[in-house]
Amino acid sequence: MKRVDFPEPVKALIGELKRLPGVGPRSAERIAVWLLQSPKANSAPLAESLLAAREAVRPCPVCGFFATAEGCDVCEDPTRDDRILCVVEQATDVLPLERSGAFRGRYHCMGGKLSPLDRVSPEDLRIPSLVRRIEAAPEEIEVILALGSDVEGEATANYLVDLLRGRNCKLTRIAQGLPAGGGLEHADELTLMRAMQGRRSV
Ligand code: ZN
DSSP states (O other): OOOOOOOHHHHHHHHHHHTSTTOOHHHHHHHHHHHHHOTTOOHHHHHHHHHHHHHHOEEOTTTOSEEBTTBOTTTTOTTSEEEEEEEESSGGGHHHHHHHTOOOEEEEEOSSOOBTTTTBOGGGSSOHHHHHHHHHSSSOEEEEEOOOSSHHHHHHHHHHHHHHTTSSEEEEEOOOOOOTTOOGGGSOHHHHHHHHHTOOOO
């Protein structure tokens, strides 16, 4: 007796869904079945918006943030401060910073972080364009390194400090410390150490 499984087209759909980040085999099956059976599922608009977004959105040639043919919302904004450049790992890192309202300068998205294990070396990141942007600035700018506090983020920050020191910029790093609303007893040692190092006068 042949063991019954989903028909081929459904298996193909599950196979594609499984490749999405954070979607395991079980979730892929659940999503596929929902797309096939739920009256709320709207496959055509879903497929169309997926293709349209893929077609229309590309990295901004200047900063690496998401851009369309009309340009990038950060680079096109004349009200932003050109004298502050915030360096982040990924284009998606811009969004939480924007939502925080804490920053009104320009961004540079590296497109990743240095990681020998994943074979990511400086040539794979948007480093030459970062150097060009800094050197092309009419006056000295502040370059804020807003990179992750993991090993790769640290390595990337150290690399950039060595590379950019002495160029047309003042280098700073965002502070690392305690999460909002948390007490000292819940913080790990590394976080506490960095919070202590990052202290400022009040
Ligand atoms: Zn841009």
